[in-house]
Amino acid sequence: MEFVFERPELDTFYSLFAETGWNKVMKLQPEDWDTALNHQFLVLCVYEEDELIGFGRVISDQRVYACIYDVIVRKSYQKQGLGAEIVRRLVAECEKRNIYSIHLFAAEGTISFYEKLGFKIRPDSMPGMKYEPTGKERNDV
Numbered sequence: 001m002e003f004v005f006e007r008p009e010l011d012t013f014y015s016l017f018a019e020t021g022w023n024k025v026m027k028l029q030p031e032d033w034d035t036a037l038n039h040q041f042l043v044l045c046v047y048e049e050d051e052l053i054g055f056g057r058v059i060s061d062q063r064v065y066a067c068i069y070d071v072i073v074r075k076s077y078q079k080q081g082l083g084a085e086i087v088r089r090l091v092a093e094c095e096k097r098n099i100y101s102i103h104l105f106a107a108e109g110t111i112s113f114y115e116k117l118g119f120k121i122r123p124d125s126m127p128g129m130k131y132e133p134t135g136k137e138r139n140d141v
Contacts, residue, residue: 001046001047001048001053001082002046002047002048003044003045003046003085003089004044004045004046004047005042005043005044005045005093006043006045007037007038007043007045008037008043008045008052008055010030010033010034010037011030012052013033013037013052013055014030014033015052016052016053016055016072016074017033017055017070017072019074019075020072022072037057039059040057040058040059041057041058041059041060041062041066042057042058042060042090042093042094043055043056043057043058044056044057044086044089044090044093046073046082046085046086048077051074052074053073053074053076053077053082054072054073054074054077054082054083054086055070055071055072055073055086056068056069056070056071056072056086056087056089056090057069057070057090058090058093058094060094060099062097062099063098063099064099064101065099065101065103066094066099066101066102066103067102067103067104067105068087068090068091068102068103068104068105069104069105071083071086071087071104073086083113084113084116084117087104087114087117088117091117091118103128104119106119
C-alpha cells in the first residue's frame, strides 16, 4: 500500500466515492468533485498498485482550524484498519503544521470508530450545527 498526499485523478476518485453510496443522497456530478478537490487543504490517497482504495481530505484555514471530510475506503478493504490509518495520518499532518483544533464530520454509526482515534463529541454547551435548506432540493438552490 502506498499513502500519497496528492489529489487523485477525478474519474478514479469519483468511482470510489460512488461505490460508497453517498452519492445517492448528495447527488454530485464529477465536476462538483473537481471543484471540491481543487479547494482542499490536504488530501490523502491510498493506492494498492494503481487502484485507489482509500481517501480522506482536510479543509482548513491553514492556521487555526481544520476539518476532516470524506474518509472513504473501498468496500473490499474495509475492516482492516485503513480508515483509521487515513485519519491518523491526516491528524498528524495537521499537527505537523501547528493546527491543533481538528474537527470532523462523522457518518451515522461511526462515532465509536472516531472516538477510538481520540475524537470527542462536542458537549451540548458547545454543539456544532449544520445548515439544511428547507423546501428546496439541492438543484433548486
